[in-house]
Amino acid sequence: MAQKWNDAPEVATHTNLPEVYFPAPALAAPYHAHGESLGSIPLNPFSQSKHMTTLIESPKSFYPSPNSIQNYDLPSTEQHQRQTSRRICRCSFIVLVLSVLVTALSITVIGLAAGTGVETNRANNAESKLASQPIIDHGCSKNPDSVTGTQYTSDFYDRSTFKIFCNSDAPNPPLQSFFVGTFDDCIDACASYSAYTSGNFPDVSSSSNFTCSGVSFIPDWTNRTTALSVNAPGNCYLKPGPQKSTGLTHPSAEGPAVHAAIISSS
The missing domain is CATH 1.20.5 (Single alpha-helices involved in coiled-coils or other helix-helix interfaces)
Known part of the structure; x- marks a missing residue:
């Protein structure tokens, strides 16, 4: 027989039971924790009882906290x-x-x-x-014809006067040889040698062999490198007397230039 609409169940108003009730499932075996049954444990997961605290407490992390003294002391x-x-x-x-x-x-x-x-x-x-020839050789390399026969008077010692002969060589073995800067210096050295000889050797001062009467000057050997290449003992050679213009010799054109000066009194 078909049910009518008014045959449906109605909510009971005369009882304290809930409208829907789900009974707790039965366990296969009772669970005991600390000597108590599961039924005595509250169902509220947020309960503050010691039982739930024991169950939900997570293990402490072994990492140090930010405020722990185990942290590195970073600046x-x-x-x-x-x-x-x-x-x-x-x-x-x-x-x-x-x-x-x-x-x-x-x-x-x-x-x-x-x-x-x-x-x-x-x-x-x-x-x-x-090394400029006009300076060191009294102009003999530039104008030998015009310089030959001119006179040079030393500014030192006895102010002796010498006559110059370009491209000529005074005779006799040298009294002494050394290096000087110019032809004029060589002539001054000759005047100095004669002045000091008469004072240092009075007994022989009158002998022409102990006084300088002329010089031979080689301008190329003023350059030390050139002089060393030929093992030259100097570029100025003091010559004893007698010295005459007719006794001068003329060196070969193939060799170095030589200029002479002889004392005018000779």
Whole structure:
């Protein structure tokens, strides 16, 4: 027989039972914790009882907490910045010192090189001027015909006067030989030799063998390198008397130039 709409169950109003009730499932065996049954444990998972605290308590982590003394003693941001700035300043100071030293050494080397170059140029210029034939040979290389027969009076000693003969060689073995700067210096040396001989050797001062009466000068040997190449003992040779213009010899054109000067009283 079909049920009518009014035959459906209705909510009971005369009882305290819930509308829907789910009985607890039966366990195969009773669970005992600390001597008590499961039924005595509250069902509320958020209960503050000691039973649930024991069950849900998680193991403590072995990692140290941020405030633990086991953490590394890392510097603060400000301290790290100060240390970094200090390292940068120290490195900058070292780089600055090295830069200054390198700059000073560079300036020193450049200065030495420049000074050496200047001195070398001066020496070369002086040697070039000294090696200039018109200066060192009294003009014999430039105008031998016009210079030959002219006289030269020494500014020193007894102010002796000598007559110059270009491209000529005074005779007799030399009394002494040495290096001088110019032909005029060679003539002055001859005058000096005669002046000092009469004072130092009065007994022989009248002998022509102990006085300088003429000179032979070789301008090419004023250059020390050239003189060493031929093992020359000098470029100026003091000659004893007698000296006469007719006794002069003329050296070969193939050899170095030689110029002579003899005392005018000879």
